[in-house]
Amino acid sequence: MVQIDLSDKTALVMGVANARSLGWAIAEQLLASGCRVGFSYQGERLRSELDKLLTGRDGVWSQQADATSEADLTALFARVKEEFGHLDYLIHSIAFAPRTAMDGRFLDTTEADWNTALNVSAYTLVSTARHAEPLLRPGASIVSLTYHASQKVVPKYNVMGVAKAALEATTRYLASEMGAAGVRVNTISAGPMRTIAARSIPGFGGMFEKAAEAAPLGRNATPDEVGKLALFLLSDLGSGVTGQTVYVDAGSSIMAMKVDQSS
Numbered sequence: 087m088v089q090i091d092l093s094d095k096t097a098l099v100m101g102v103a104n105a106r107s108l109g110w111a112i113a114e115q116l117l118a119s120g121c122r123v124g125f126s127y128q129g130e131r132l133r134s135e136l137d138k139l140l141t142g143r144d145g146v147w148s149q150q151a152d153a154t155s156e157a158d159l160t161a162l163f164a165r166v167k168e169e170f171g172h173l174d175y176l177i178h179s180i181a182f183a184p185r186t187a188m189d190g191r192f193l194d195t196t197e198a199d200w201n202t203a204l205n206v207s208a209y210t211l212v213s214t215a216r217h218a219e220p221l222l223r224p225g226a227s228i229v230s231l232t233y234h235a236s237q238k239v240v241p242k243y244n245v246m247g248v249a250k251a252a253l254e255a256t257t258r259y260l261a262s263e264m265g266a267a268g269v270r271v272n273t274i275s276a277g278p279m280r281t282i283a284a285r286s287i288p289g290f291g292g293m294f295e296k297a298a299e300a301a302p303l304g305r306n307a308t309p310d311e312v313g314k315l316a317l318f319l320l321s322d323l324g325s326g327v328t329g330q331t332v333y334v335d336a337g338s339s340i341m342a343m344k345v346d347q348s349s
Contacts, residue, residue, distance in 0.1 A: 090323070093120035095174040096172065096174050097174060101128070101180040102125055105135075108312050112177050121174075125146065126162055128153070159214060159217045174223055182206040183245050183249065188245075204252055211260070224269075226270070231312075232276075234275055257330075270327065272319045272327060300343075305336055
């Protein structure tokens, strides 16, 4: 096993809702490697869940921040500066679309639902990176989370597929601009995971099972595997990787179809 020592590093993880959050899977890997980690959560209703996860852990803190609020972001990154003085890793685990935009037809997406999904799920990567920029040291790394519905149609994912496509394009543009300062920007395309966000997708249970059946590995990837890939991309092990959408989905995204070759 490769041992990674991040005891001299700092991270901000945005968007942890509970123990099933992929942001938490990433945070666990960082904490296990000795990284000091701050957390932001979207609203007070999520605070108790995060507090439970952080109880008894050293070098952690949390603060409420709505990523769509400039005032909240200003206060959050002031806290980062106060606690850490600088920042090495930024993890963006933020996405949202109204249920109405996923229950119906994509053709019926309203302007309001479109703007909400794109703002929360894609633009906030731009705004958080801008607030983080003065604190990021050379060699710093930003990681967000996407899904293959950005590239292929997934029923009922609707406007979130468009938002994830925007997030992936945003990753490339940020990587291009921030590379001169030695900052890398990547996004992880995770396969289906049983998260809070996934539960908002109508028919997710069936999709989860079908993805596992179609995957070359015969299963879905796990949150732990997402966390390990993030650790690679954030750390010096991924020092030459930037602007990429990196898949961890047990291979399901490579398959056009799967047939029984024994028959």
